[in-house]
Amino acid sequence: MSHWISDPAELRERLDAAAPRVGLDTEFVRERTWWPRLALVQLSLDDGSVLLADAQAPGIPEALAPTLADAAVLKVMHSASEDLVALKRACGVLPAPLFDTQVAAGLGGIGAGVGYQRLVQELLGVSLPKGETRSDWMRRPLSPAQLEYAEDDVIHLFPLHDALEARLQALGRHDWLREDCARMVANAASDELDRWPHQSLRAAQFLDEAGQHRLLRLLRWRDAYARDTDKPRNWILDNELATTLARKPPPDRDALRRQLQATPKAPRTLADVVWEALSTPLPDEAEAPPVRNEDRDKGALRALQDSVGALSAELGLPDGVLASRRWLQSLLERQARGEAEWPGPLAGWRRRVLEPRLSALLQRAGDAPAASV
Numbered sequence: 001m002s003h004w005i006s007d008p009a010e011l012r013e014r015l016d017a018a019a020p021r022v023g024l025d026t027e028f029v030r031e032r033t034w035w036p037r038l039a040l041v042q043l044s045l046d047d048g049s050v051l052l053a054d055a056q057a058p059g060i061p062e063a064l065a066p067t068l069a070d071a072a073v074l075k076v077m078h079s080a081s082e083d084l085v086a087l088k089r090a091c092g093v094l095p096a097p098l099f100d101t102q103v104a105a106g107l108g109g110i111g112a113g114v115g116y117q118r119l120v121q122e123l124l125g126v127s128l129p130k131g132e133t134r135s136d137w138m139r140r141p142l143s144p145a146q147l148e149y150a151e152d153d154v155i156h157l158f159p160l161h162d163a164l165e166a167r168l169q170a171l172g173r174h175d176w177l178r179e180d181c182a183r184m185v186a187n188a189a190s191d192e193l194d195r196w197p198h199q200s201l202r203a204a205q206f207l208d209e210a211g212q213h214r215l216l217r218l219l220r221w222r223d224a225y226a227r228d229t230d231k232p233r234n235w236i237l238d239n240e241l242a243t244t245l246a247r248k249p250p251p252d253r254d255a256l257r258r259q260l261q262a263t264p265k266a267p268r269t270l271a272d273v274v275w276e277a278l279s280t281p282l283p284d285e286a287e288a289p290p291v292r293n294e295d296r297d298k299g300a301l302r303a304l305q306d307s308v309g310a311l312s313a314e315l316g317l318p319d320g321v322l323a324s325r326r327w328l329q330s331l332l333e334r335q336a337r338g339e340a341e342w343p344g345p346l347a348g349w350r351r352r353v354l355e356p357r358l359s360a361l362l363q364r365a366g367d368a369p370a371a372s373v
Contacts (some may be wrong), residue, residue, distance in 0.1 A: 002151040005054065006054040006060065008058075008062065013065045019073050020046075020074060021073060023077075023154040023155075024077050025078070026038060028086040029138055032231075034226050034231055036086035038089070039137035050155055054140075057142070064091050065091045065093045071143065077099070078157065080102075081187075081188065097181070099218045101116075104161075105119055107176050107180070110122065111318050116128075121158060128156075131229070137307050146166050171329060201219075203243045215243060218246060222236050246278075301325070304365075305328060308354065327345050330346075
């Protein structure tokens with residue numbers, strides 16, 4: 001049975017005996033902002049009740065915070081990464097310790113990135129509707145269909161937790177899950193922007209070094225401005241225009257203004273700050289790792305993927321759980337720079353599992369002659 005809660009005192013009272021665990025989910029809106037706007041927090045308790053906490057009601061986020069931060073209360077969630085950002089923004093704390101059922105399903109060999117409805121169907125034999133995923137969760141009152149959907153999103157988390165916990169314990173992988181979930185919480189705790197945002201754009205590999213530096217300047221400025229003004233980054237400057245300006249920069253400020261005026265959805269009113277960002281070198285841009293040419297890396301990357309795929313099959317892990325293509329590409333880039341550390345997702349238990357298989361391949365990749373971009 002679900003309870004709608006807009007009174008912080010009632011929420012605190014109901015959560016006082018929440019240990020040893022709560023099921024947790026959120027509904028938020030992010031289409032027009034950088035930061036997610038928390039609308040609703042759903043919590044399931046061991047007594048079978050479901051709390052639907054109105055996050056727009058004064059005091060509700062603050063009333064949630066002690067339970068979220070309580071190390072004695074396990075927070076069971078599904079695909080929690082965006083929910084973590086929404087909760088940190090609204091409540092000032094993050095839910096830890098965390099048990100993410102989507103991550104657990106991957107490590108348990110069920111599937112990578114499995115959705116909540118599919119997982120409930122597969123493990124519990126319960127079919128859930130998908131009806132309200134694009135609802136307006138900021139409106140009040142919520143419709144009966146929205147309330148039912150919100151309740152469904154947490155009512156099955158405990159049975160999923162029990163089934164997945166038993167599976168991981170039998171496989172000896174519970175520590176893997178604990179490590180992955182702790183990293184997810186740590187990532188959400190960091191407000192730092194990506195230091196090298198140009199690395200994620202495929203178009204960057206076709207720019208020369210100076211062009212890559214210009215793109216880095218624009219994207220660093222864009223992301224910081226979007227965060228500070230709470231706007232989606234592409235509302236400020238989209239990737240295509242940033243790459244165009246980096247590839248062939250206008251000769252002066254007036255030429256930039258004319259180019260922005262002629263470009264749909266360009267930041268025309270920000271011409272002066274865009275010019276400053278484009279033309280002002282960053283103090284650390286000489287340290288920027290060059291964007292690797294994917295064609296040049298293709299053979300080495302394929303060899304790594306094949307080895308990881310074979311090991312995943314041996315361990316009964318779905319494709320992408322042990323190491324995604326993007327993680328392996330990052331590993332190759334670090335190897336080429338002579339860095340000993342492995343990228344965050346591949347550190348810890350993944351490195352211990354993978355290094356005996358990949359060390360020789362990485363050595364050969366590191367010894368291969370570099371080519372110009």
